Amino acid sequence: MIRIAIDSEPRLLNILRGVVKFRAHEAGLPNSDAEYVALAIDEAAANVIRHTYGSRHDARMALEVRCLPDRLEFILEDWGPKVCEESIRPRSLDELRPGGLGTFFIYSFMDECSYDPGFKEGNRLKLVKFLKRKGAGCNDEGSSAKSG
Amino acid sequence: MMKVQVRNLDKISVLDSSGDVDLYSSPLLREALLAEIKADGPSVLVNMSAVTYIDSSGIATLVEGLQLSRQTKTRFGLFGLRPNARSVLELARLHRVFTIFETEAEALEKIGSVQPFSGI
Numbered sequence: 001m002i003r004i005a006i007d008s009e010p011r012l013l014n015i016l017r018g019v020v021k022f023r024a025h026e027a028g029l030p031n032s033d034a035e036y037v038a039l040a041i042d043e044a045a046a047n048v049i050r051h052t053y054g055s056r057h058d059a060r061m062a063l064e065v066r067c068l069p070d071r072l073e074f075i076l077e078d079w080g081p082k083v084c085e086e087s088i089r090p091r092s093l094d095e096l097r098p099g100g101l102g103t104f105f106i107y108s109f110m111d112e113c114s115y116d117p118g119f120k121e122g123n124r125l126k127l128v129k130f131l132k133r134k135g136a137g138c139n140d141e142g143s144s145a146k147s148g
Numbered sequence: 149m150m151k152v153q154v155r156n157l158d159k160i161s162v163l164d165s166s167g168d169v170d171l172y173s174s175p176l177l178r179e180a181l182l183a184e185i186k187a188d189g190p191s192v193l194v195n196m197s198a199v200t201y202i203d204s205s206g207i208a209t210l211v212e213g214l215q216l217s218r219q220t221k222t223r224f225g226l227f228g229l230r231p232n233a234r235s236v237l238e239l240a241r242l243h244r245v246f247t248i249f250e251t252e253a254e255a256l257e258k259i260g261s262v263q264p265f266s267g268i
Contacts, residue, residue: 011172013170013172032232032235035232039201039236042203043203046170046204046205093241096211096214096245098212101240102203104204105203105204105236105239108239
């Protein structure tokens, strides 16, 4: 398991992307899928910075990456005001406007997306990517299931 | 680290962009792009061949540029998209909205014949 804590500073997002890509590659995802997953996590973290923290750069956020035999789990935590889950539904692509694509990418590239209602101190977003390829995956809670 | 450099050719401005375009760096692209797109100004091309990553804030910047180009009736296009950037644009169904060229040579040759969009 990897847990990384950073300030809500946009220039640090590339560190999160690097960690996600590294773990996704290690879990056996093809390069393009690893990049899409990194984009989804990047978008979720950017939403925390822009919306939850109102572009404050001195707040805290943390990303936990768990690699399991059948899936990758990403837990993104912040300590800002509670997010209304309904407000982060992806928008229609029919209208041409600059904003609102981040949530669309999150829902497009991840298989599950949910908030933990039990996390009282802020928001805990869980994003899951299932691993479809045989032999992919690992087990952060036990021995590696991946060969080679 | 993202960089944007502007090349002023004959009636065409080329924005050579490189690196990751994300929440941190997209304001740099936005500033350069919006400064180049103006009424009676040159056609504007964004060279994406060295852009290694683009997120929704980068795409939003390109959409802003597109909208401004429509308002100012400026010819606007992209070229040299890497597969990851292209597939993200396709997923967002924006590949048909932007004028996209494969190469700089094609872009320089054809941008003059692109009809500036008259509506919003």
